[in-house]
Every structure is written in C-alpha cells, then in structure tokens.
Amino acid sequence: MNSKKISQDTVVYFINYVLLTVFLIIVLYPIIYIISCSFSSGDALMSGKVRLLPVDPTLQSYRAVFKYSSIWVGYKNSIIYAFVGTVISMVLTLFAAYPLSRSDFRGKKIFMVLILFTMMFSGGLIPNYLLIKNLHLLNTMWAVVLPGAVSAYNIIVARTFFDNTIPKELQEAAEMDGCSDFKFFLMVVIPLSAPIIAVLSLWVIVGLWNSYFVPMIYLDSQEKYPLQLVLRRILLLSQINLNQTNIDPEMIRRNQYLGEMLKYGTIIVSTLPLMIVYPFVQKYFVKGVMIGSVKG
Amino acid sequence: MSNKSKVPKISTGHRKTFRQYFRAHWQLYAMMVPPIVMLLIFAYAPMYGVILAFKDYKVSLGIWNSPWADNYGFKNFIRFFNNYNFKECLRNTIVLSIYSMLVSMPCSILLALSLNYAKNVVYKKFVQMISYCPYFISTIVFVGIINMIFDNRSGAIGSFLFNNFGINVLGNSSLFASLYVWSGVWQGVGFGAIIYIAALAGVDQEQHEAAIIDGATLLQRIWYVDIPAIIPTAVIMLILNMGGTLNIGYEKILAMQNQNNVAMSEVINTYAYKVSLVSTFPDFAYSTAISLFQSLVGLILILITNKIVDKISGKGFM
Numbered sequence: 312m313n314s315k316k317i318s319q320d321t322v323v324y325f326i327n328y329v330l331l332t333v334f335l336i337i338v339l340y341p342i343i344y345i346i347s348c349s350f351s352s353g354d355a356l357m358s359g360k361v362r363l364l365p366v367d368p369t370l371q372s373y374r375a376v377f378k379y380s381s382i383w384v385g386y387k388n389s390i391i392y393a394f395v396g397t398v399i400s401m402v403l404t405l406f407a408a409y410p411l412s413r414s415d416f417r418g419k420k421i422f423m424v425l426i427l428f429t430m431m432f433s434g435g436l437i438p439n440y441l442l443i444k445n446l447h448l449l450n451t452m453w454a455v456v457l458p459g460a461v462s463a464y465n466i467i468v469a470r471t472f473f474d475n476t477i478p479k480e481l482q483e484a485a486e487m488d489g490c491s492d493f494k495f496f497l498m499v500v501i502p503l504s505a506p507i508i509a510v511l512s513l514w515v516i517v518g519l520w521n522s523y524f525v526p527m528i529y530l531d532s533q534e535k536y537p538l539q540l541v542l543r544r545i546l547l548l549s550q551i552n553l554n555q556t557n558i559d560p561e562m563i564r565r566n567q568y569l570g571e572m573l574k575y576g577t578i579i580v581s582t583l584p585l586m587i588v589y590p591f592v593q594k595y596f597v598k599g600v601m602i603g604s605v606k607g
Numbered sequence: 608m609s610n611k612s613k614v615p616k617i618s619t620g621h622r623k624t625f626r627q628y629f630r631a632h633w634q635l636y637a638m639m640v641p642p643i644v645m646l647l648i649f650a651y652a653p654m655y656g657v658i659l660a661f662k663d664y665k666v667s668l669g670i671w672n673s674p675w676a677d678n679y680g681f682k683n684f685i686r687f688f689n690n691y692n693f694k695e696c697l698r699n700t701i702v703l704s705i706y707s708m709l710v711s712m713p714c715s716i717l718l719a720l721s722l723n724y725a726k727n728v729v730y731k732k733f734v735q736m737i738s739y740c741p742y743f744i745s746t747i748v749f750v751g752i753i754n755m756i757f758d759n760r761s762g763a764i765g766s767f768l769f770n771n772f773g774i775n776v777l778g779n780s781s782l783f784a785s786l787y788v789w790s791g792v793w794q795g796v797g798f799g800a801i802i803y804i805a806a807l808a809g810v811d812q813e814q815h816e817a818a819i820i821d822g823a824t825l826l827q828r829i830w831y832v833d834i835p836a837i838i839p840t841a842v843i844m845l846i847l848n849m850g851g852t853l854n855i856g857y858e859k860i861l862a863m864q865n866q867n868n869v870a871m872s873e874v875i876n877t878y879a880y881k882v883s884l885v886s887t888f889p890d891f892a893y894s895t896a897i898s899l900f901q902s903l904v905g906l907i908l909i910l911i912t913n914k915i916v917d918k919i920s921g922k923g924f925m
Contacts, residue, residue, distance in 0.1 A: 320825040327724050334718065335734050338741060338793065341756055344763055348755070359761035407642035410635040417628055422639060429646055432906045434653025435898025436876075437883055437891045441670065442653050458649045461642045493634040521745035524858045528884055539747050546751030547862060574755070578748050585743040593736060600801045 349373070349575035353568025356575070372572035376580050379573060381552075384534060385541035386581075392526075392537055393519040396456040400515045401508065403461050408469035409496050414479070430463040436528075443529055454529035455537070459518070465511050468602050472507040473500065475602075510599030513592050517585060538581055545577055660684070660896035676892065683896035692878055700874040703860070704852045707788045712841060712848075714792050715799035719837075720829060722800065723807045738797025750862040753790055783868040787860065802844070806837040839919075846916050850909035853901050875901045 340363075347365045348356060355366035376382060410416045411423060434442075439458065448454040477500055485495045501508075523539035530536060544550040551570040589596075629636065661680030662673040676682035687693055718738065725731040744752070756762045757776040759769035768774040776782055810833060818828045857876035864872045875897060883894035 323825045324724065324726065327721055328727075328730075331721050331725055331730070331734050334721070335737060338737055338797075341752060341793075342740070344756065345752055357761055359758075359763070359766045362763055403642040403645060406638040410639050413635065415628075416632075416635055417625060418636075422643065425643065425646065429650040431909050432654065432902050433650065434656050435895060435902055436879055437895045437898065438653035438656025438659060439649075440884065441656060441659075441891070442649070446648075457645070461645045461649070466642070491634055492632055493638065496638070517743060521743075521747075522858075523745070523747050524861070539745055542745075542747045542751070543862070546747060547754070571761075574751065578751060582744055582748055586740070589739070589743055590736065593739065596739070597801055600798070601805055 345575060345578055349572075349579045351572075351575075353565075353572045356571050357568060371569070372576035373580075375569050375573045376576035379577075381533065381536075381541050382538070382545075382577060382580070385536050385538035388535060389520055389538040392452060392455050393516050395452065396460065396519045397512050397515045399456060400460040400462070400465075401512055404465045404469055404511060405501070405504075405508070407461070407466045409473060409500055411466070412470045412473035412477070413482070426461075426463045426466055429461075440528060449529055450531045450535065452535070455522075455526050456519075458525070462515075465514065468599065469504075469507055469511060471602050472504065476503060506595050506598060507602070509592055509595045510602075513588075513596060514599070520585065542577060542581055546574055657895060657899050657902075659892050660899045662892055664890075664892040673892075683893045684900065686893065687897050687900065692873065695870070696873055696875045696878045699871055700853055700855055700876075703784055703787055703874065704855045706784055707791055707855075708845070708848050708852075710788050711792050711795060711799055712845060714796050716803050716837065716841065718796055718800040719803035719807055720833065722804060723833075724825070724829075735797065738800070740797070741794040742798045744794065746858050746862055749790070749794060750859065753786065753863070757786070777865070778867045780868040780871045783863070783871040787863060787872075791856075791859075802840060803837055806840045807833060810836045842919065843916055846912045846919075850912040851905070852908055853905045 343363065344361065347363060348361050349372050350365035350368050350370070351361050352367035352369050352371070355361055360366045407422075407426065411419055411426075413419075433439075443449055443454045443458070448457070481499065482495060485499065490498075521539065523537075523543055526537050526540055527543070530540070549570070551573060623631070656670060659670050659673075660683055661676055662670065663676045663682070664670070665673045668674075678685055722731055722735055725734070741749075754762075754777065757765035757768075759765045759775045759777065765776055768776060774782075776786060814832050815828055818832055823831070853875060855874055855876070857874055857880075860872055860874055861877050861880070864877065879894045879897040879901075882897070883889050883891055
C-alpha cells in the first residue's frame with residue numbers, strides 16, 4: 312500500500328520534470344529561433360529553411376545593422392530618454408514616498424487620495440495630447456519623459472518599503488539630535504534603500520526603453536525617435552531604407568534579402584542590453600514584485 | 608475644566624498644533640511639492656480636459672471657448688453608442704480581457720506548483736530565471752517576433768501550420784484572440800508565477816507532514832493542502848484584474864493589428880486613437896468622449912472590486 316503510493320509520487324515527480332522541461336522548451340524555442348535566424352543567410356530566411364539552428368551561417372545581418380545609422384540614432388536617444396527619465400522619476404517618487412511613510416506626517420490622507428486617484432482615473436488620450444501641445448512640449452524629449460514620471464504604484468511600493476525597513480526609533484533619535492527631516496532622508500533613508508531604488512529604477516528603465524506609443528504620438532522628427540520607433544518602422548511597417556538608388560533587379564532582390572536579415576539582427580541588438588543587465592538585478596526584481604503585491 | 612486643560616498638556620509632545628508641526632517638519636512638505644505639482648499638471652489637468660467630451664470642439668476656439676455639444680452636451684456619447692463600432696469594440700475589449708485573465712492565472716499557478724515541486728534546486732532556479740526573460744522583450748520586438756514565427760511562408764511555426772493544416776495564423780481574424788492571449792502567457796507567465804511561488808512558500812509544512820503520515824499522495828497533498836492555501840491570493844488577483852477589464856494592454860494590440868484581424872482586434876482604446884490622431888478628419892471631442900466612457904466604467908469597476916476585496920480580506924487600498 313505504502314510503497315504503491317511512494318511509486319505513484321515518483322511518477323508525479325517525474326511528470327513534473329517533464330512538464331517543466333516542456334515549458335522550458337516553449338520559452339526558449341522562439342528565442343533560439345530568432346538568434347539562429349540572425350546568423351542565417353537571407354536566402355534561407357526568405358524560404359523559411361531555418362528551424363532551430365542557423366542555416367548558411369553568416370554575420371551579414373549584423374553588418375547590415377551596424378551600417379544602418381538610424382538604429383544607432385535611436386539607440387542614443389533611447390539611452391538619453393531612459394537615463395533622464397529614470398533620474399527624474401526616482402527623485403520624485405522617493406520625495407513623495409518618504410513623507411507618506413512617516414506615521415506622524417500630517418495631511419498624509421489627503422496626499423494619498425490625491426496620488427491613488429490617478430491610478431483609477433485618467434483624462435485619456437486627447438486631453439493628454441492637448442496638454443502636451445499647450446505646454447509646447449510636442450516633439451521634445453520632455454513629452455516622453457515627464458508625463459509618466461510620477462507613478463502612484465511606484466510611490467506606494469517605495470512607501471511600503473520605507474515603512475518596513477526604516478525603524479521609527481532611528482528617526483526619533485535623529486530628530487532629538489537636531490537632524491532635519493531632509494538630512495535624515497538623504498543620509499539615512501537613501502543609503503538603507505538600495506534594493507528598492509534598484510527595483511524601481513529597473514522598472515522605470517524597462518518601461519521607458521520598451522515604450523513606443525507615447526513617443527509615437529508626441530515625436531515627429533525622426534532624429535528624435537527612440538529605438539522602439541525605429542524598430543517599429545523596420546519590423547512592423549517594413550519601411551527599410553537601404554539608400555538604394557539602384558534599379559538593377561538583382562540589386563533589388565539582394566536588398567530585399569538584406570532587409571529581411573536586418574530585422575533579425577535588430578531584434579537581437581535592441582534586446583541585448585536588458586538581457587545582459589537583468590540576471591544581475593533579478594533577485595531585487597522578484598523582491599520588488601513581492602513588496603508591490605502585498606499592497607496591491 | 609481643569610481636567611480638560613491638563614490632559615492635553617501631558618501629551619503635548621505628540622499633539623502639536625498643525626502650525627507647530629509644520630514649522631518643525633516643513634521639509635517633509637517641501638519634498639511633497641515637486642511630485643504633487645507634477646501630478647497636478649500631468650494627471651489632473653487632463654482630467655479637467657475631459658470636458659472636451661461635452662463640447663463641439665473648434666481648434667481655433669480652444670477647449671474652454673468651444674460651444675457645448677448638442678443633446679445637453681452628450682452628442683458625442685450618443686454618437687459612439689449608436690455607432691456600429693461601439694458593440695464591436697466593447698465586445699473585443701471584454702473578450703480579450705477576460706480570455707486572457709482566465710488563461711493566464713491557471714498557467715501561473717501551474718508553473719508555480721511545478722517549480723515548487725522540482726527537487727533539483729539548480730534546475731529549478733534555471734527554469735525560473737529563463738521564465739522571466741520574455742518579460743523584458745519590448746512590445747514592438749515581441750510583435751515582430753510573433754509576425755516572423757507565424758509567417759505562413761517563412762516562419763517556422765506558421766509555415767508548418769499552413770503547409771500541413773492550411774491554417775494562416777496571422778491572416779485569420781478568429782485566431783487573433785488566441786494569438787494575443789497565448790503569446791501574452793508566453794511573455795508573462797514567469798512573472799505571474801512569482802506571487803504564487805511566494806504563497807506556496809508560506810504553506811504550513813506541518814500540514815504536509817501530517818498529510819504524509821496519513822498516507823496522502825503528492826497529488827492529494829497538492830489538491831488538499833496547496834491549492835486551498837493559494838486560493839485567497841488567486842481570488843484577490845482575479846478581483847483586482849476584473850477592475851482593469853477595460854484597461855487592456857492596447858499597445859500590444861495596436862502593434863498586432865492588421866487589415867486581416869481588425870474586426871477582432873479593435874478595442875476601445877485603439878478606436879479612440881484612430882478617430883483622432885491618425886484620422887484624416889480628426890475628431891478630438893468624439894475621441895475624448897470614448898476615452899471618458901472607458902475611464903468611467905473602469906473607475907466604477909475598480910471601486911466595486913475594491914469593495915469586494917476589502918470585504919473578503921481587509922486588503923483594499925482605500
């Protein structure tokens with residue numbers, strides 16, 4: 312009887328490993344496929360010969376990416392937007408979160424309601440657009456960076472973190488010693504908050520790096536496009552400009568191949584930075600999700 | 608009388624007047640100023656801008672000076688409700704949102720359980736790390752990957768399905784919802800599992816030990832010990848998601864949209880975008896009315912669901 316149960320459990324454990332492995336394959340296959348495609352020849356891509364591993368291995372698609380200048384302009388813009396946006400957002404978020412974490416802070420309720428309400432209701436597309444237009448921010452970096460800088464959700468996560476990690480006695484002792492609130496915030500709270508700063512920064516960076524809708528509606532000139540908008544042209548609209556003045560059919564065919572290869576190369580090149588950073592911050596990331604979900 | 612004046616004196620250390628408190632802690636208020644000002648400008652000013660929905664917008668006159676719309680200002684709403692697009696948008700929004708909720712939650716729970724019972728820690732950690740990976744792929748790149756893999760000529764899966772079963776995944780509007788939802792699962796399941804993994808870690812081990820002594824099999828323990836333990840979390844997540852039913856991730860939908868699937872992929876948000884910023888005859892007031900309708904329904908749903916969560920767990924946020 313008992314041994315029967317044990318053997319049944321063994322089977323379940325085994326099936327569980329099979330399930331996990333199937334899951335792993337499902338997650339990994341598209342990623343490996345795209346990587347393999349990026350190393351394959353245009354001919355193999357157009358005829359759909361790639362299944363798992365590269366066909367006719369070549370570095371041509373990466374050469375095409377490196378020569379395609381608008382990708383690098385987009386890269387530069389995205390880095391600038393992500394950096395500036397993250398700094399602004401973090402300063403504002405931490406500034407709001409610290410007073411709200413203090414139990415003695417008077418007027419906390421009013422501020423909380425003011426902040427939480429933005430999570431539940433928003434003006435919508437056109438009022439936002441007209442606001443940016445009236446502020447003369449259209450076609451500037453600030454239209455991308457400022458509107459989302461204060462996120463109610465991030466404030467709540469940071470506040471919860473402060474609440475749980477900064478001992479009240481510490482703040483009271485500092486106050487006795489004549490330490491001002493801002494000095495305490497700068498010298499004690501911030502140094503103790505490295506994990507939450509890392510998590511929130513990562514969220515903001517990922518958000519800014521990956522967003523396309525906001526830049527799409529606010530930015531006109533292509534030299535200001537962040538990477539995602541350049542990618543949108545290449546990947547979704549297939550507007551690839553290889554400076555072709557040639558009308559030789561052989562050239563056109565080759566360029567068509569090159570355009571296809573370019574798509575795969577750009578996917579890898581654009582996603583690589585986050586993929587490299589992510590394993591290092593993974594443990595913080597999970598922690599942040601947990602803090603956030605406790606106070607959904 | 609004397610009693611009354613004495614009591615506060617003993618506790619003055621805590622109950623200062625607001626003026627005294629402010630003098631001592633003005634820096635806290637100074638810190639609140641920049642974020643609150645930003646919210647007033649970028650969140651509350653557009654809320655004021657929704658009066659545009661009730662106006663007959665003339666660009667030259669601006670929001671405030673434009674005349675009120677007909678039908679006591681509700682012309683734009685009436686027009687939307689009578690439009691044949693209304694039903695379609697509402698249906699698509701609700702279908703995509705509920706379909707995705709019903710699929711992604713069980714998948715997350717299943718993954719969490721599966722990871723929880725993987726005895727090999729290294730393998731478990733590895734699978735978990737890989738499972739978060741897709742989350743970092745941007746919407747544009749992700750949709751680009753979907754288009755490539757499911758292309759019926761050159762894509763690995765698309766050409767297979769097309770050649771063997773005659774299914775054109777990208778060209779078939781009835782498959783749009785499934786493509787949207789299951790690709791969403793692929794991208795988000797690792798992330799969605801985090802919260803359930805934590806819930807499972809909190810399960811009382813004594814219950815498992817007692818169950819083992821009573822001769823329960825692994826499956827029985829999962830069913831009678833683990834599942835009841837994560838149900839509260841699941842219920843709260845479900846209710847919270849209900850609140851956001853209309854706030855569907857339209858960036859991905861917009862990127863996935865093409866002429867073939869537009870009948871199934873037009874949601875309220877994308878429609879509001881199309882009648883205004885991309886239209887040759889942009890109608891800002893109409894678009895604002897559409898967004899406002901969505902925001903109001905969303906607000907009501909959130910308030911209702913929040914009440915429910917509060918009743919169940921005392922974990923509401925207000």
